[in-house]
Every structure is written in C-alpha cells, then in structure tokens.
Amino acid sequence: MKSVSATIAFIFVFHLFATNNSAFAGNGYHVADTGIVADGATPQLISRNFSFTEGPTADRQGNIYFTDQPNNKIWKYSTDGHLSVFMDSAGRSNGMYFDKKGNLYSCADERNQLWKIDSHKKITVLINDLNGKKLNGPNDLWVSPRGDVYFTDPYYQRSWWARTKPEITGEKVYVLLHGSRKVIPVVDTLQRPNGIAGTADGKYLYVSDLQGGKTYRYTIRKDGSLSNAQLFVNMGSDGMTTDSQGNVYLTGRGVTVFNKKGVQIAHIPIPEGWTANLTFGGKNRNKLFITASEAVYMLDMKVRGIE
Template identity: 55%
Template sequence: MKLTQKIFLASALSLGALIAMKINPTPVVNPRLVMLPDSTSDLFADGTVPVLVSDQFGFTEGPSPDKKGNVYFTDQNNDKIWMYGLDGKLTVWMDSSRRANGTYFDKKGNLITAAELRNEIISISPDKKITTLVKDIGGKFMNGPNDVFVTEKGDMYFSDPYFQRSFWKHRGAPGMQLDGQKVYLVRKGTSEAIPVITDMRVPNGVVGTPDGKYLYVADYGGRKTFKYTIEKDGTLSNKTQFADLGSDGMTLDNKGNVYLTGRGVTVYNKDGKRIAQIPVPTQQNVTNVCFAGKNRDILFITTPKSVFTMQMKVKGIE
C-alpha cells in the first residue's frame, strides 16, 4: 500500500470510529503529519489511529496512570482533575484542584502535582488530602511549576517555566520573581528545590527511565529535547541533545522509545532516531501523553479541548 493510501485510510478509519461512537467528528488529520511506514509496525498495528474520548474540556494536561491503569488528567481552565477509568468512563475526581497542571503518581499512590494557582508543588493523597511539598524558592514565588517526575527512589524533578496566567491574583505585578526558568531536584524527604538545569529557554516536559539512570527534559522555548545522566546524588551530568524537537509533556515505553508532543505525537527510539509520527484528528497541538489501561498498552493523549486513546503494541513504564 502506498504512503498516500495509508494516510487516506487512517483518516477514513478515524472518521468512521467517531461516527460509530455518535460523537461529532473533529477536523481531519493535519496532512503535514505523516506516519513512517518502515518503522511503526512494532509500535501499533497498520491502520490504528487515535480515537476521540471526549471534547468537553477547557485545557487538558498532565495525564498519569495509577497502579490499576486508570488515568488522571487535569483540566486547568476549569480547575478540575478528571479520571478516565478502565471501564472507559469519565468522572470528575477533584474540583478546585489548585489549577493543577502536570502530575505523576509516587509509589504510595499520591498524585504529585504542579499546582499553578499559587505556583506550588503539592501531593494529593488517594483520599484527596492536599499537602504542599514546595511552596516557594528562597521566599520568592516560583514561575509556574509545569511538569513533574518522581524516580523509583523517591527523588522528584520538576520544570518551572514562566507562562503568565490570568487567574494569578497573589503575585502582584506580572513577571518572574526568580532569576530564570529552570528544572529543580527535590530529594526524597526534603522540601528544598535544588536547580539542576539552568540553561534552557523554557523547560517543560520531564520524564526519566525506570532504572533511574537517565532524565529527558524538553526545552519548549529552544525547540529541543535533551538527555541527562542522573548521578547518585540526583544531580545531572552528560547533557546530550536527544531530539531536534521540543515538547510539552512526554512519556516512555518499555522499549525505551520517547514520545514527544506538539503537532501530533512524535516517537523517537532510544538512540534519538525518529521512528514514528502519530497524527491526532484535531487542529490543536497535543499537550501531553501517557500509557493507560490494565496492560499499559493504551496511549492516552491530551489536547486543549479533547482527549484521545490509541491501542499500542508496546507498553508504558509508569
């Protein structure tokens, strides 16, 4: 089958799936996004496309799976955290989420959350009790914690870019109080945020390998993604450009492939070679992605107004 035929078939299948679900079809796939037919067979079956779950949101972000495979994701504009269950149902898990953005579950089942209402990192327990983990840096408001990753041993990394928010009422005049946009380390059992990346324009997506050896961080402003070695004390070394593409949120699969977001989902193998481009049937950029489901083989994709799922052959590592 020719590449152009594959693109047409993928678009037709996506539209048919939406009609079968009795959901108004969203715009067709951006024609500039093409799958790479020589490299996708190990990731997903030929003809598989993202399927719309719902388009009722204000601005979705921060999807994370719990131990069972349910996905929790944020709708920052409406100040909510939603859950997409194993049964395929959507429910509001938390109202008044402190304008939650990026999230990550720790080993105890707490949802570690970048909360932008007052520029904090918080922990939300399974019974929805909120504990503030990091409230400021040296007495100054953080820019706006955006994405967060927790290692197996309990250390935490988070990005702190500056995006002015209309709901900020506590900061006074607009602008950063800190001297830059950085990535921070918070060691297990502490509340001190230690800067470990200070040379990015606008750091955003953060994710690490399950063996605790490497951290991937996207420079959203610099339009590049970098790979770092995680040292025993949590500091970073051996900065290496991984992809000539920035990202909002990102994730990894069990083959070591890295999933970057923007115009669709772009997949790179562990060596930094682009191996797949997943078009998403919306005119909006993809904001984040994770693996969901009982077997962690469902790719869960967030965009500002909509969320999608896609059946995969690989599995996620969260």
C-alpha cells in the same frame, strides 16, 4: 502546558517547529510500521468537553487522571471507560505523576506550588516558595523510582495571577529529593524547560526546551543531581513520556516518537490544533492516552508504558 492566554506566542513557536523539524514538515503524517502501534489502530476520541487538557498520568491499576486547567479540575478515566471528576478546586493543576506508593504529585499552578495528593484526596503542599519568592509556575514533573521529584519551572503568565512578572531569575529544572524539603536547581541552561520524563530504571532524565526547540537527555547521579547533558533531538515538546522499550514520545503537532538513540520511528497525527501531553494507561499499560487542547484521545499500542 503553555499559557492558554499565550496562544499567539505558541503559534509562533509551533511555526518554528514546522519550519525547522522534519517531524512537522509538510502534510506527510504517518504512523511508521515499527511495531509500536497496534495493527489498524487509530486515535479514538474519548471526550471533548474541556477547555484545555493536560497532565495525564496513570495509577497502578491503569486508571488515568488528567487536568482541565482553565476549569480547575482533575478528571479520572477509569479502565472500564467511565469518565468522572476526581477533584474540583484542584489548584489549577498542570503536570501530574503518580509515585509507586499511589500518591499523586501535581504542579499546582494557581499558587505556584507543588502538591502531593494521597489516596484519600488529602493535599500536602510540598513546595510553597523558593527562599521566600514564588516559583515561576511548576509546569511538568516526573518522580524517579526512589521518590525524587524533578520538575520544570518556566514562566507562562496566567490570567488567575495577580503578579505580572517573575519573582525569581531564570527558568530552571529543579529536584525535590525524597524525604527533603529543600528545592535544588539541577538545570539552568535552557530557555524555557517544559516537558520532562525519565527512564524506568531511573538512570536518565529527558527535558524539553520548548522555546529553544530541543530535547536533552541527562544522566541521573546517585545523589539525584544531573550530569552528561546531551542533545537528544532537535525538537521541543510540551509534554512527553517513555515506553518499556526506551522510546521517547514528544508532543506538539501530534505525537512524534523517537527510539533511545534519537532516531524518529513514528509520527501519530492527532486531529487537534495542539497536542499537549500523553501517558500510558489501561489494565495492561498498553493504551496511549493523549491530551489535545479541548479533547482527550486513546490509542491501542503494541508496546507498554513504564510503571
């Protein structure tokens, strides 16, 4: 999530995307008939009783959790359509992700921490600082099949922080290896890393440089480090997800979908000023849940998300 207080800066970035990316050009919004969206389906509004929604992720049952960061809450949207508050005083959670054991990982932006929340809502602080200095502000994350946690750490000034500048140098991507408490930088070449997602087999990691207007793909080595950085598409993204076919979904002005070769195959318009993030959920993992500013939407799909 970008800073709510930095709306003007985002509009500027948004304008650059609209100017330089065909996905945003003109008014020709469409959902290409590529077999990924259910026949006749359109995004359905679930609710708009929020300030800024982010961080959607699904548990193993398909229930979806997302954040309303300005109001410091994590919400749950169950598979039966019930919407409820999962957690108050949620650390100003931003990006979130469930691991295979049912733990909910959260970028707890209030104190620049990384949390693990178990099924009993017990919070474990996994990362509190980096060599005694605050992280910029963990933004989005992905947990690999073996339990390594990759997260982006851009600097977006928050109204709830006392500090007004970074304590560390650079905006990077880090990994917290499974069973370790040591944070390791794995990407330090991006202007402002933001959205992040990996493939179901754990072989590749996608990272968006929102400010740079690009998304990259990296090979994940056996030791958890990254190699073979490749430009995937000339488009940045606030959040992202992948499906079982290897397609990559980027956000911003609606949802833009690329196949694994980086070819755009669809654009899904969302009737909001900014689309922040998305995930697959539902009992069959075939519903695309979209957080878009003050609202959340659901779209029936033909493809399934990864588990």
